[in-house]
Amino acid sequence: MHNLRQFTVPLQRYMAMMDLQERNERLFYKLLIDNVEELLPIVYTPTVGEACQKYGSIFRRPQGLYISLKEKGRILEVLKNWPEKNIQVIVVTDGERILGLGDLGCQGMGIPVGKLSLYTALGGVRPSVCLPITIDVGTNNKKLLDDEFYIGLRQNRATGEEYAELLEEFMSAVKQNYGEKILVQFEDFANHNAFELLAKYRTTHLVFNDDIQGTASVVLAGLIAALKVVGGTLADHTFLFLGAGEAGTGIAELIALEISKKTDAPIEETRKQVWLVDSKGLVVTSRKESLQHFKQPWAHEHEPVKELIDAVQAIKPTVLIGTSGVGRTFTKEVIEAMASFNEKPIILALSNPTSQSECTAEEAYTWSEGRAIFCSGSPFESVEYDGKILVPGQANNAYIFPGFGLGLIMSGTVRVHDDLLLAASEALAAQVTEEYYAKGLIYPPFSNIRKISANIAANVAAKSYELGLASRLPRPKDLVKHAESCMYTPVYRSYR
Numbered sequence: 001m002h003n004l005r006q007f008t009v010p011l012q013r014y015m016a017m018m019d020l021q022e023r024n025e026r027l028f029y030k031l032l033i034d035n036v037e038e039l040l041p042i043v044y045t046p047t048v049g050e051a052c053q054k055y056g057s058i059f060r061r062p063q064g065l066y067i068s069l070k071e072k073g074r075i076l077e078v079l080k081n082w083p084e085k086n087i088q089v090i091v092v093t094d095g096e097r098i099l100g101l102g103d104l105g106c107q108g109m110g111i112p113v114g115k116l117s118l119y120t121a122l123g124g125v126r127p128s129v130c131l132p133i134t135i136d137v138g139t140n141n142k143k144l145l146d147d148e149f150y151i152g153l154r155q156n157r158a159t160g161e162e163y164a165e166l167l168e169e170f171m172s173a174v175k176q177n178y179g180e181k182i183l184v185q186f187e188d189f190a191n192h193n194a195f196e197l198l199a200k201y202r203t204t205h206l207v208f209n210d211d212i213q214g215t216a217s218v219v220l221a222g223l224i225a226a227l228k229v230v231g232g233t234l235a236d237h238t239f240l241f242l243g244a245g246e247a248g249t250g251i252a253e254l255i256a257l258e259i260s261k262k263t264d265a266p267i268e269e270t271r272k273q274v275w276l277v278d279s280k281g282l283v284v285t286s287r288k289e290s291l292q293h294f295k296q297p298w299a300h301e302h303e304p305v306k307e308l309i310d311a312v313q314a315i316k317p318t319v320l321i322g323t324s325g326v327g328r329t330f331t332k333e334v335i336e337a338m339a340s341f342n343e344k345p346i347i348l349a350l351s352n353p354t355s356q357s358e359c360t361a362e363e364a365y366t367w368s369e370g371r372a373i374f375c376s377g378s379p380f381e382s383v384e385y386d387g388k389i390l391v392p393g394q395a396n397n398a399y400i401f402p403g404f405g406l407g408l409i410m411s412g413t414v415r416v417h418d419d420l421l422l423a424a425s426e427a428l429a430a431q432v433t434e435e436y437y438a439k440g441l442i443y444p445p446f447s448n449i450r451k452i453s454a455n456i457a458a459n460v461a462a463k464s465y466e467l468g469l470a471s472r473l474p475r476p477k478d479l480v481k482h483a484e485s486c487m488y489t490p491v492y493r494s495y496r
């Protein structure tokens, strides 16, 4: 840590950490676990975003497996080249929508690498069973195509049948090589592929889309916890999203599902409490024909509204959630409006990395006179307002996916069911203690993440056994203990 702290530029720390991961894996994980709050922003959001943007020029050696269009017809063979034979989790991207940074092509590899290092550090999944994969079908990022250091195929993205065939070959090769219970986490695919891939493979493979389902589970957990601070039930709230992509519609659906389960109202009804704004304005019935299919369930009866501020005024949400990937869109007017009709407005600026956040913590607190319950996707420092220190929460997927994955693996779960996501949310929310509520916090600190992950894993596994999706029998009696006993822990002997 002493050496690492000599570097003042976050990207240099990132590079030093990547070198360490290569040179001494145990020390890498020991450091990451013992200094998680300090190092998470380095190996993960926001620095990993910058690393992906500059991946070509900071490249030293490949950290994962690249599968390109050129390997079509030989993907199984390529998988067999990876030195580890026993793989349990794959995180795969095609780099088309890296965080809120857009198409970074092959340089998106930083994301699967970073996510899997959190599987190990936060969720205790052994490093040797993790495989980062980037599928290279080209990039439409002109700047990268012209960059002499770009590491991927220099062509525009393959689409349509060519793309679908490559993905199909990949998914079947993965199952053939690693078996039925290999967990495949889709990460940072563009909307137009993400929903389709999830729908296509969720019935035949153990797949999980972190941007749709992981984000949803984390945000739902925060909202369940927030009820303790603001009162009422989820059903009493009205939700407005800016951004109707993977995160927005994924969160919206899980909220509607949870309310439906709690109130016995049909989901078609509970969806009406959730409103989405996309780049063309409020998603309303009159736009239905022209909407992409994943937005259609959210087209409600309302006159057209173009601007976010007007939608906020018209809908009067209690919860405002930003998932647009576009920074600085929660303006002073928007936050002030939220604060004018809510005693404690819940404001979640989820877009990553920090540069894409819909507003800063300071803006949310200042413009709401210190009353907002604010969380962001990427971390923000505490803010002093009116003599008080206000601590923003980080509503980041990293709370859920490592524990969620551990729960699936340790129970031998064969398919991901939405109820498992709800189980993960409830387990995370249950980790927020009175002490945190009193400070207005709706997420526990990352310093407790290993314990949190064990609890999430246990609750997910319990639900999986209950639903008959878990193949590892007999079911352990104490699932929290079992989760802890499964977790990889880098230990050093003390000679003192």
Ligand SMILES: O=C([O-])CC(=O)C(=O)O
Binding pocket: 045, 098, 099, 100, 188, 210, 211, 351, 352, 377, 396, 397
């Ligand atoms: O990586 C993160 O911090 C969360 C995430 O999945 C994304 O923004 O795509």
Ligand SMILES: [Mg+2]
Binding pocket: 099, 187, 188, 210, 211
């Ligand atoms: Mg992502």
